[in-house]
Amino acid sequence: MKRHSSAETYRAEIVLRSLAPHGVSERQGAIIERVENVLETGLLEAVDVEVWGREMQADPAVRTAAHERYEVIESWAAGRNRTLTPGFDRQRRESIVDDRSEEVISFPLICLVVYAVEEDDEDPVRAVFPCSDGEQTYTVMDGIATLERWATDSTDGAFSEDERDESEPRPVVVGSR
Numbered sequence: 564m565k566r567h568s569s570a571e572t573y574r575a576e577i578v579l580r581s582l583a584p585h586g587v588s589e590r591q592g593a594i595i596e597r598v599e600n601v602l603e604t605g606l607l608e609a610v611d612v613e614v615w616g617r618e619m620q621a622d623p624a625v626r627t628a629a630h631e632r633y634e635v636i637e638s639w640a641a642g643r644n645r646t647l648t649p650g651f652d653r654q655r656r657e658s659i660v661d662d663r664s665e666e667v668i669s670f671p672l673i674c675l676v677v678y679a680v681e682e683d684d685e686d687p688v689r690a691v692f693p694c695s696d697g698e699q700t701y702t703v704m705d706g707i708a709t710l711e712r713w714a715t716d717s718t719d720g721a722f723s724e725d726e727r728d729e730s731e732p733r734p735v736v737v738g739s740r
Contacts (some may be wrong), residue, residue, distance in 0.1 A: 565616035571679055573689065574609045575601070575710070578582035578632065578674040582615045587672055594673055597707050620654060633668060634678060639688040649700065650674065650693035675706045690702050 579591050581679050595612060602610045615629045623630075632649075640647050650671035657664045675692040691707035 570609050571681075573606060573682050573710075574611065574678045575607050576611045576613060576676040576678065578613045578615055578676070580670050580672045580705075581616055583672050589671055594675075594703060598675070598710070601707075601710045601714045604621075606710065606714040615670055618667045618669040621668050629670075632676075635688060636691050639686070639691055640694055642686070645691075645694045645696055646695055649695070672704075672715070673703050675703045676705065677710070732739065 577595055583591065585718065595610075598607070601607050613628075613632070615632070617634060619627065619629050619633070636651075639645075640665050641723070652669040653666060654669065655664050658668050671693055675690075676688060677690040678687040679689050681687065690706060690709075692701055692703045694701050
């Protein structure tokens with residue numbers, strides 16, 4: 564994630580998977596707290612916390628807020644030669660009742676989306692975590708570490724997308740299947 568300018572402000576959206584496995588809610592809470600600490604520095608104008616389920620049907624005829632959010636995230640990734648795996652996963656699910664199958668998209672336990680706060684910006688998404696460039700996976704923790712550095716450094720455009728915080732463990736926050 565590259566900062567466009569030191570004057571640019573952001574909005575963070577943290578999307579949590581509902582009914583996460585035991586022990587994950589504490590981790591989710593800690594992540595929310597870290598992002599809210601960045602909010603207090605003024606780098607972020609807002610932090611929104613949303614919840615989505617474990618998965619959704621990939622059928623475009625089914626329209627929900629989760630579909631719309633996923634399309635925005637997927638469009639961002641496609642426009643930057645990124646993938647959303649391993650955090651997001653598309654798979655076919657076979658029915659145990661009949662011969663039908665459907666494609667579903669599984670969601671990560673935690674997703675961080677960073678938006679620029681500019682009214683005339685047609686593509687306000689600046690970063691999505693987790694994502695991958697094919698060689699490296701960028702975790703939610705990588706995204707938070709970058710925001711924390713930006714909040715304490717006024718250098719214009721000083722951080723590159725692949726800068727990592729090596730002082731912390733880097734778990735890839737993905738859902739269990």
